[in-house]
Amino acid sequence: MSEESNVSFFTKHKTAIITTVCCLSAVASAAYVVYTKEAEIPSSSAAPVNSVAADKKKKKKEAQKLKKQQEKEEFIATHSVEKFGLKFLPNSTAIDVSGLTEAQKTKKAAIIKKEANEIFKQQNFEEAVVYYTWALQLSSDPIFYSNRSVCYLKLNQPEKCIKDCTAALELDPKYTKCLLRRAQTYETISKYEEAILDLTGLSLMKYNAVSVEQLLQKCQELSLEQQFEQAMLTQKHELANFSDISSFYQSITSLPKNAKNINDEKLTKLVELIYGETVDSIKQADQYVNELVADEGAAISSNSNEAKAFIYAAAASLTFFKSLPTKSLELVEKSLTFGENSFNLLIYALIMCETSGMPKDSSELFNKAIEADLEDASALYHKAQFLALVDESQIKAISNLFIQVLEIDESFIFAEIQLCLLDYKQNPEKKDYQTRFTNLIRKYPDVAQVRMCYAEVLSTQEDQLIEAASQLDKILDNKNITALEKVNAMILRIHFYLSGPDQNMSTLTFANTLIKDAFEIDPTNYKVLNCIGQLTLQDPNRVEEGMNFLQLALENTQAPMEKRQLIQLIQSTKIQHQLLQHPIYAPLFIEMIQQAGM
Incomplete structure (x- = not known):
């Protein structure tokens, strides 16, 4: 199985309803033997060898020259230009045009x-x-x-x-x-x-x-x-898009809950890093868990099997975010050998969603994860998300699953968000979703995802764009919301600035300032890099720089669908630039744009 980029399901829990060395050393050793043997040859024998090689090279060159001359002579002998009143140049297949007007x-x-x-x-x-x-x-x-x-x-x-x-x-x-x-x-x-x-x-x-x-x-x-x-x-196998990674783990309650119950020092440290909600803490978590599972888990050999099961499953989830599904599958299967639990079965189900292409098998794994801990809502929530992605028509069943999630854990905010989104999807004209979102915002004023999803819904209606922007501004102004949680709100806010009717230099300046802040927080976020690229392309003198940012965005995009969209954007941007530089196409292209009212 190739190591492909397939982390789309991992990062869609928020709005699924809407947008659904051995070889090298061997070569080195062989080279050492060859070089050593050559060094043992007496120097007197080197000269004849070099002489023979030089003679061969000389003869080959002479043969090629002779062949070329013979081909030239044959061409001249078999092709006549005299009938056109012409002749060949001396010792050449080119015709002599001198003296002709x-x-x-x-x-x-x-x-x-x-x-x-x-x-x-x-x-x-x-x-x-x-x-x-x-x-x-x-x-x-x-x-x-x-x-x-x-x-x-x-x-x-x-x-x-x-x-x-x-x-x-x-x-x-x-x-x-x-x-x-x-x-x-x-x-x-x-x-x-x-x-x-x-x-x-x-x-x-x-x-x-x-x-x-x-x-x-x-x-x-x-x-x-x-x-x-x-x-x-050429997909990079490194963690990227940390705001999405952080958001994903916020939807997994089984890991921190069980880590607290097990009270294992290494597992506790790992969970604290994963849920640290900063780029550095997640990077440290990845480095730390790799150290723990290295050398067949030598660093955790004395830990309990229960702790090992969670540590290996955490390693599998982080590895999957690096576009290494095969390796992540190996790690989660290793985790299962130490005992099944709601967390490793859920991670197994999520990975199988992306790698097996068999929904029935994945559904059974979700059920096993749910049965492993009936008091944990994570697996049930992700099963609902899974169903929303594979069969969107079952809205009632999906809605019931989210309700069951809240019956188990009434503070499971993501389930409440999804119910708001389902209200919107079923009855966009009725406006019930607005009341539901408003109540949810009052209940969770410091949860960015609530306002973010509400703003996304409002942005689909032209008369609600001002309110959508207001919701995003409240996220950005809220000091209780972490910087990493604000990144997606920054991106959407920039989109509002650039697509608004009152766009001017001041809004463009503000957008540039905001995207720089987002870049400082999450520099590998493909949505941030995409936005920087498009902003940079507004300056005709910075086209190459803008294209480089779009290319960086592509390299850091892990989900296949987003990759395709970025490739299309890069293609169209490149073609547009080439058209505008072309002496014949440019005026025609500009005329076409003007006629289209673009």
């Missing part, structure tokens, strides 16, 4: 082109290339480049075809046939970004719109898949 060159080029066309019709493409090349030596006509590019295409030489199309377009930027051919050739060799730019140019010039649009869509999809696969292969 421009008119004479043009006339001879036209004659050669006509004969080349006849040769092409006979499908003698190699010979046609020779004739078009002669014509080009007489006249740099874009048609000659275009015709020769077709020959190269027929000869399965795509790079040469592209080169000739490019040469033709440099002479005639509106040569649409060449532009389409280059785009199609780019597509055949999987250079989709280049094809997309050419096809977008053709679309702007309204060239054969239907077929161009179809090919454009195909290349966009292929490019997305190509870059997505590459992004998954």
